Amino acid sequence: MIHVEKYHGTGNDFIVVDAALTVPDRRAFATKYCDRETGISQPDAEAIGADGVLFLALEEQYSPPRVVMTLVQPDGSVAAMCGNGVRCAAAWAAEKTGSDELMIDTLAGTRRATVGDDTVRVEMGQPSFDPDTVPITEESPLVEASVDELTVTAVNTGVPHAVAFVEDVAAVDLQRVGPSVRNAPVFPEGANVTIASRDTERTDTVFEQRTFERGVEDETASCGTGAVAVAAAARRLGRIDGNESVTVRPDGGTLEVTVSADETTLSGPVTRSFATELPVTEPRRIS
Numbered sequence: 001m002i003h004v005e006k007y008h009g010t011g012n013d014f015i016v017v018d019a020a021l022t023v024p025d026r027r028a029f030a031t032k033y034c035d036r037e038t039g040i041s042q043p044d045a046e047a048i049g050a051d052g053v054l055f056l057a058l059e060e061q062y063s064p065p066r067v068v069m070t071l072v073q074p075d076g077s078v079a080a081m082c083g084n085g086v087r088c089a090a091a092w093a094a095e096k097t098g099s100d101e102l103m104i105d106t107l108a109g110t111r112r113a114t115v116g117d118d119t120v121r122v123e124m125g126q127p128s129f130d131p132d133t134v135p136i137t138e139e140s141p142l143v144e145a146s147v148d149e150l151t152v153t154a155v156n157t158g159v160p161h162a163v164a165f166v167e168d169v170a171a172v173d174l175q176r177v178g179p180s181v182r183n184a185p186v187f188p189e190g191a192n193v194t195i196a197s198r199d200t201e202r203t204d205t206v207f208e209q210r211t212f213e214r215g216v217e218d219e220t221a222s223c224g225t226g227a228v229a230v231a232a233a234a235r236r237l238g239r240i241d242g243n244e245s246v247t248v249r250p251d252g253g254t255l256e257v258t259v260s261a262d263e264t265t266l267s268g269p270v271t272r273s274f275a276t277e278l279p280v281t282e283p284r285r286i287s
């Protein structure tokens with residue numbers, strides 16, 4: 001049995017495992033315990049599953065403390081980056097170390113995080129529209145291009161996103177449209193499909209967001225890199241001014257994003273839901 005914790009950032013939920021503990025087959029572990037029907041549950045409660053497993057290796061000898069984060073998704077794939085995952089990792093490490101400044105190492109680079117009373121803020125690096133970086137098969141950036149039924153702008157915010165601005169996110173059948181855009185040939189490594197609509201009743205800088213996630217192969221309640229992708233695409237398309245900060249509202253809560261030439265940040269709440277013990281098994285050996 002190993003000790004695990006469950007965290008979520010605006011509804012994007014993760015099983016958190018201290019990487020010092022032995023999990024012989026991380027992919028099998030993620031697939032098993034993320035399952036929404038049969039996966040992780042609170043003690044003596046029904047299964048709730050998760051959007052992924054964060055394996056976190058804490059290196060306390062540095063100042064600020066560092067965490068090597070590996071996100072294994074329900075389909076067993078490893079994601080290079082996860083905005084809400086980094087925010088959860090920072091909250092977990094702050095709890096363990098007492099430090100409110102953390103450096104989180106991801107496959108997309110090191111991200112500095114600051115843990116406040118109500119929010120965790122992460123420096124997200126510069127979004128890229130470069131075809132090789134997203135990546136896309138085209139030679140020029142994909143900007144407001146037709147991909148299946150959506151008009152998308154492709155941007156990498158640590159992972160690839162196809163961002164489409166629509167009239168009303170609630171009116172889109174994302175379960176139907178998401179998989180075809182996610183698997184479109186123009187995205188050789190696939191893409192997360194993020195749709196956004198401007199909430200004109202609030203202000204011009206508030207966007208509603210929904211994301212169909214690669215690796216989860218479903219819509220999630222929130223996606224941090226997706227929120228940054230909405231702001232970055234809005235800036236590229238002239239939908240917001242250069243340095244405006246943007247409020248992005250996925251189903252699970254509210255995220256604040258800044259995208260300027262110097263800095264891109266993502267902020268929002270993080271919640272520790274519960275802790276439990278899970279059995280781990282050695283992979284079967286064939287003799």
Ligand SMILES: N[C@@H](CCC[C@H](N)C(=O)O)C(=O)O
Nearest residue numbers: 079082083084159223224225
């Ligand atoms: N939910 C995440 C993104 C996780 C990675 C994504 N599913 C991928 O495979 O690219 C976030 O908060 O950014």
